[in-house]
Amino acid sequence: MQLGIPRERREGERRVAATPDTVRQLMGMGLEVLVETGAGDGAGHADAAYRAAGAAVVPQLDLASLDILAHVRPLDPRTAASLARGAVTVGLASPSSELPTVQALADNAVTSFALELVPRISRAQSMDALTSQALVAGYRCVLEAAIRLPRFFPLYMTAAGTVPPARVLVLGAGVAGLQAIGTAKRLGARVFANDIRPASADEVASMGGTFIRLDLETAEAAGGYARQLSSDAGTRQRQLLAPHVAQSDVLITTAAVPGRPAPLLVTRGMVEGMRPGSVVVDLAAESGGNVEGSVAGQDIPIPTADGTGHIILVGLKDPASAMASDASRLYAKNVANLLALLVRDGKSTLDFDDDVVAGACLTHAGDVRHQPTADLLAARTAAAPMAGPEGAR
Numbered sequence: 001m002q003l004g005i006p007r008e009r010r011e012g013e014r015r016v017a018a019t020p021d022t023v024r025q026l027m028g029m030g031l032e033v034l035v036e037t038g039a040g041d042g043a044g045h046a047d048a049a050y051r052a053a054g055a056a057v058v059p060q061l062d063l064a065s066l067d068i069l070a071h072v073r074p075l076d077p078r079t080a081a082s083l084a085r086g087a088v089t090v091g092l093a094s095p096s097s098e099l100p101t102v103q104a105l106a107d108n109a110v111t112s113f114a115l116e117l118v119p120r121i122s123r124a125q126s127m128d129a130l131t132s133q134a135l136v137a138g139y140r141c142v143l144e145a146a147i148r149l150p151r152f153f154p155l156y157m158t159a160a161g162t163v164p165p166a167r168v169l170v171l172g173a174g175v176a177g178l179q180a181i182g183t184a185k186r187l188g189a190r191v192f193a194n195d196i197r198p199a200s201a202d203e204v205a206s207m208g209g210t211f212i213r214l215d216l217e218t219a220e221a222a223g224g225y226a227r228q229l230s231s232d233a234g235t236r237q238r239q240l241l242a243p244h245v246a247q248s249d250v251l252i253t254t255a256a257v258p259g260r261p262a263p264l265l266v267t268r269g270m271v272e273g274m275r276p277g278s279v280v281v282d283l284a285a286e287s288g289g290n291v292e293g294s295v296a297g298q299d300i301p302i303p304t305a306d307g308t309g310h311i312i313l314v315g316l317k318d319p320a321s322a323m324a325s326d327a328s329r330l331y332a333k334n335v336a337n338l339l340a341l342l343v344r345d346g347k348s349t350l351d352f353d354d355d356v357v358a359g360a361c362l363t364h365a366g367d368v369r370h371q372p373t374a375d376l377l378a379a380r381t382a383a384a385p386m387a388g389p390e391g392a393r
């Protein structure tokens with residue numbers, strides 16, 4: 001069976017779905033691996049390294065002849081429609097925001113696996129790309145803050161005087177938030193954090209952070225995820241967080257609620273209350289933003305309330321892609337480990353009795369198997385204007 005690795009087309013995307021290391025692993029499964037020219041350039045893997053690992057490097061993948069396509073970013077509808085019927089895809093799919101692609105995959109009877117849907121159970125941890133990429137993002141956002149902060153992170157006691165450590169506040173202590181806490185701590189900052197899941201207090205402490213307890217309902221849903229706070233509770237959370245935000249040199253926000261836009265945790269007024277030179281990094285900027293006014297890919301200077309300076313509001317974009325080498329190393333392993341469940345001795349073995357295979361499957365044999373996505377598609381179809389002459393009027 002032929003497995004294709006494309007050069008990612010999305011602007012700014014530098015990651016790749018296979019590394020020379022995983023090419024060897026994939027070939028050990030009996031797969032023939034085709035890598036598009038330049039696919040690994042952004043992640044530091046030259047074509048020659050793929051060839052040396054045993055892959056064939058081709059100027060362009062012939063989508064219609066592939067048995068499997070492994071990718072990083074969600075496919076576009078045209079690519080989905082160009083694949084052979086019955087082909088298998090593995091990669092990030094963002095099902096709820098890429099409905100036309102999901103429809104094209106289903107229409108083309110492609111069996112697609114979305115890495116976002118891999119169940120978060122122990123057995124599937126090695127395939128969990130949300131975790132591996134959040135780890136990279138959590139690390140990166142602290143470095144982005146550190147290079148913009150006109151201060152040290154650690155305490156320095158020197159002959160010229162003592163420099164106090166920076167104070168870092170992390171809101172949202174999931175995978176990315178915990179990595180941010182650990183990274184800021186390793187850089188020597190004093191780190192504080194808040195989350196609305198009760199379990200997060202111990203997790204924050206285990207990374208060396210101090211948990212900020214707010215007099216607020218906890219909000220945990222199934223699977224260890226957060227649920228959305230009521231509007232009143234959200235307002236109260238912002239009020240209670242305001243003094244902590246004001247005392248921080250660095251604020252990092254990573255809060256998310258599955259299937260919803262990112263919750264607003266920090267208003268413009270709260271940012272204006274910080275000291276001049278402070279830095280805010282919004283990791284959720286691409287999914288709606290935890291901080292009012294953040295824009296993905298932009299640094300925005302916000303004047304302080306007292307008019308004495310500015311705070312820099314960073315809307316982080318593609319943080320994992322900015323660390324494409326290690327992000328790809330982990331991502332490619334996630335892909336190869338999932339493929340190991342789907343392929344044996346060069347033959348496809350789709351066992352839908354396996355929880356991981358069934359859970360990660362987005363489309364198969366013309367059906368959208370992920371029910372929430374199927375519901376969204378049905379709602380979209382019902383809401384679409386009639387295509388006939390009457391609808392067009």
Ligand SMILES: NC(=O)c1ccc[n+]([C@@H]2O[C@H](COP(=O)([O-])OP(=O)(O)OC[C@H]3O[C@@H](n4cnc5c(N)ncnc54)[C@H](O)[C@@H]3O)[C@@H](O)[C@H]2O)c1
Pocket residue numbers: 119120121122124125128130131134171172173174175176177194195196197200223224225226227229237254255256257258263265
């Ligand atoms: N294989 C596994 O078992 C596995 C792997 C990874 C994560 N997990 C668990 O999954 C859960 C979610 O992790 P994630 O990183 O994907 O989360 P996520 O990206 O969905 O959300 C990030 C964090 O934001 C928090 N949050 C949401 N609304 C908030 C608010 N209003 N204020 C403050 N914080 C808010 C969430 O509680 C979460 O900790 C965690 O319990 C994690 O331990 C399990």
